[in-house]
Amino acid sequence: MSDTQDRFERLHVSPAYQMVAEAIEREIVSGRILPGEPIGTESELVRQFGVNRSTVREGIRVLEQNGLISRNSSRRLFACAPHHNRLASRMSRALVLQEVTFRELYETAMVLELAAVEQAAERATKKNIAELSENVAKSERVMDDPARIAELNSEFHALVAKASQNRVLQLAREPAGLLFFPTTEVICQKVAEGAVRIVEANRMMLKAIREGDKKAALLWMRRQVDDWRKGFERTGKRLDQAVDKSYLRAATR
Amino acid sequence: MSDTQDRFERLHVSPAYQMVAEAIEREIVSGRILPGEPIGTESELVRQFGVNRSTVREGIRVLEQNGLISRNSSRRLFACAPHHNRLASRMSRALVLQEVTFRELYETAMVLELAAVEQAAERATKKNIAELSENVAKSERVMDDPARIAELNSEFHALVAKASQNRVLQLAREPAGLLFFPTTEVICQKVAEGAVRIVEANRMMLKAIREGDKKAALLWMRRQVDDWRKGFERTGKRLDQAVDKSYLRAATR
């Protein structure tokens, strides 16, 4: 047998559940099924694909995880355009499992946050500014609650990215942001003036964004991220240490 | 019945398949199961969790999509630290379905590629430089094949990001990169000197990285991304147009 020349290369057969997933995925990605449209019941899919319900259900799990389909309150299936935030927490988890260091996080956050605030100063809408204002106002009311400050600061930066009107940038900064900003809690606990400086910087960034003053916006963002590094080092940790798994809880909700 | 005060809030019961997935996820994320370690057979999991095999299999699909477990050649399950590349293509798809514009892509790519090349100039290892050199050499041999040039250029930028030794930055640029660089194919087809300028810029970036010359590295990167925009506009498309679904094929492989 083995003396005959191989004429054909092995053909790889996808499992049926994967073909089900891919078939539905194609319909959604191509736009033939629009976000919000129902996919049909499981039995319906069983009938259409001619496979068993268990098989259909495995395919559904795949698509659900990819954010391409979802179940509404009544558990019926419908298509949805995956919002990147859903995927960002997965990426954060990947980063932690890869044991990335705080330095990697810091350097990347610096680049992305600067870009975000610069574009925000250029394009923020009234609504964006209102959201940022409310965030700053809330922060000013909880200056002595490090957890709350960290949470609001995280939200502030997400809002800045949103104000940039650049969804690609929003996506790019999200995974790092999810890991980076929760660390400000520890810093606020250890460094007395931590919270004050954070909220001051945010207030100044808001002002700069409102006035369209890119220079000032960049200045205060840089100052805040720099502050983060100084504060971080003052808590006794080193930048080249890996980001702890404990930050995942905050990042993955 | 309804006149009695609500004493308890509705308790939300997760489906069994989800609990299976979460239980295994916890073990991996916490480090009690290390990447590469086997998870056990389906029957084994059936025995441990006391649920049906169909239920276990649905849980497995969830984890597989999250990149936390995988099947090796013999289809046995084992844990793995999700490599972000796996997730990046899903993010690219999310971006396309959100109909992000080429402008968003361009602006973000500019920021991220500049940061990547700057850090690469600072930290590239011999191995990184060898990889980059080989990439440039390959490109020089296929100057008249736009598809191949686009592919190699995409790889070049991925290698630059790798040379930055910053995995968070690598992750952040990947989704945009997957969509951005395939577009160079069309540009090379329409703009005569396109391929020449791309390869020249890459050659100069390689030189700058080898010499640790950040300034030059930044200059050539900026020039290449600027070139992209000019070339893009010369093909008759507008920056504010949404990224086409057709680019997904290249991005999701």
Added chain:
DNA sequence: TCCGCTAACTTTGTCGGACAAACGTCGAGA
């Protein structure tokens, strides 16, 4: 003794059928 081959055994992918709980619907009664 060591190596290769065959025959079990195991595991995965798929199937058919089944049932309880939750949900939606629709008609009867207030």
Added chain:
DNA sequence: TCTCGACGTTTGTCCGACAAAGTTAGCGGA
């Protein structure tokens, strides 16, 4: 007209089964 309950539908889960592919053990030959 509005409310409520019976009914059918759908989902989540279970059981049992089988073919195909992979793995292991044992056997025979060199």
